[in-house]
Amino acid sequence: MNFKCTGDLENYLKAKYADAKIPANWSIPSEPCPQGMSGDITLNCFKFAGIFKQAPDKMAQEAADFLSNHADVEKTEAVKGFLNVTVKAGALHRDSAASSKQILDAATVPASERRAIVIEYSAPNTNKPQHLGHVRNNTLGMSLASLLQRVGHNVTPVNLVNDRGIHICKSMIAYQRFGRGATPENTGVKGDHFVGDFYVKFNNELQEQLSSLRSAKPELAKESDEDLFLKTEIGRAAQTMLQDWEAGDPQVRSLWKEMNSWVFAGFEETYKRMGVTFKHTYLESETYQLGKDIIYQALEKGIFEKREDGAILVDLGKLGKKVLLRADGTSVYITQDIGTTLKKYNDFKPDTQIWVVGDEQILHFQMLFAIMKKAGYPWADSLYHLSYGMVNLPTGKMKSREGTVVDADDLFDEMFKLAKDATVERCGENVPADIDERSEIIGMGALKFMLLKFNPKTTMMFDPQASVKFEGDTGPYVQYACARINSIQRKAAERGIVIDAASADWSLLSSPEEKALSVCAFMYPEVLKAAAKKMDCSVIVTYLLDLAKAFSRFYREHQVLNAEDEKIRNARLVLCCNIRDILADGLKTLTIGVPETM
């Protein structure tokens, strides 16, 4: 999308400087004119004066000369290398917010740039329920998948559940000892929490055995918990169970299946509440064997090496050496990732694979990609780790030992309650029938929006106190702008007012607030595409706040339904509905809903 006047300027410059080397798909980007400057849009001539071998200020002057004679332009003002352009209201709105469809359609990449993308996120362990860290992962993953899909890519979101390993055995051992036939059904406890409680019980018992061990054998007192793990009775029991699991012991497998099924049922509820869906869920228990196969094949080809003790490892040069299989042939963490990566490739033949995983695993993924490359998969170059920072609390890191872990389900409940309280307070006695649905949309919207506000790389601080506020730069602020427009539209319908986009007279909307609103709307396609390119939804969050703010200023200054006359009223109604469409599209892209009223 472009303004007609700047498009004409482009053609003018191209014709005038016929021998200039103009980049393919070049166009003059229009930016909103900064506060305090006189103009609607700004052309930054520093950016393109070089193409025409002109000094920026001369370029700006030349563009000013051309544009000041353009039918759409009211006035120009060249300041150094910047050109501030005041566009006539009719042309400004016509080229921007006049059609939300045109704006929304422009927010897609050309067919030649569309890719098939597999994006893996969430990747929980099945030994305990999800917490705030997972919520950030889920939110980043689902929003990124949604964004990439929105701009035209073919996206396959997948989950990889870490459903085997020592951590699950810990919960299983504790259940065998302390479970007494309890189930999520007969206790009414959500399945993932139920299993997680036994994980805690295991650790409590382990701590007791560790301290008895340390007091019995003072020479061991200084050794770490990890080093002493196998010296405890319960630690050995867990280890034995893991070996039994790998050996396929039917009883162990049966308990494992049952406890995992409880966890899956619990996760399903959490996912449903967040709106998380996957095209496919991989289980580590089903992919680690493939990883082993790949490793043995590469070993035969001499790509990987076998150490004297039988362990298989690979030399990754700068990244160091990495063990891929232990001496006893059992797999390590990266083994299953090797298998899963190939399986995902075979299943979906993507152009690229993305992993949404925390930044503490940067080296892990560098190694994984290097291993895939070494193993001979040419597509290894297209693999991408979207790493994100941890979530801290005002008190510091979340620590399960100190009980500061913020549980996902609790958090959702809290956000819901806050939204509901706020809504009830506003409604007074007329509590609407859909209060619960509405509160869920607002509460979950506030949470997701807050998590997406930070760019993914940022180690962010989550302040539960501050998060309870739905004022300022929040999801509800943007939802509120939509709800107000919805309300206007409803009232227009009640009064029998027909909104006629085709006959809107845009020249009537010449106030600064109206023009700023349209200029901001104009930016939407570029914002979405830039966000997709950066794989960063915080770009969209910032933009939606800007657009909602522009609307709030407009709303304060101008009457819509009670406008001076019917023509102005109609144009403003069209403008408002189109802004609402963009806001709603942006929120939807972030997987955030919009309540009809607030």
Added chain:
RNA sequence: GUUCCGGUAGCUCAGAGGAUAGAGCAACUGCCUUCUAAGCAGUUGGCCGCAGGUUCGAUUCCUGCCCGGAACGCCA
């Protein structure tokens, strides 16, 4: 020790080789007989970690240093 990420307003965070560095929160001041005050307007608040370098121009790029975080497991 090596590598990576960060250091911008009291707090949480944007920004970006270019105009006067922004927003929210917090503090203070106004605005609800008018389409929803989850709102709007305003005031206060900045050696953009420090020192060099490149450039017409650096808070942004480069180098060094200081501070904070992370990774460097046959844990996941």
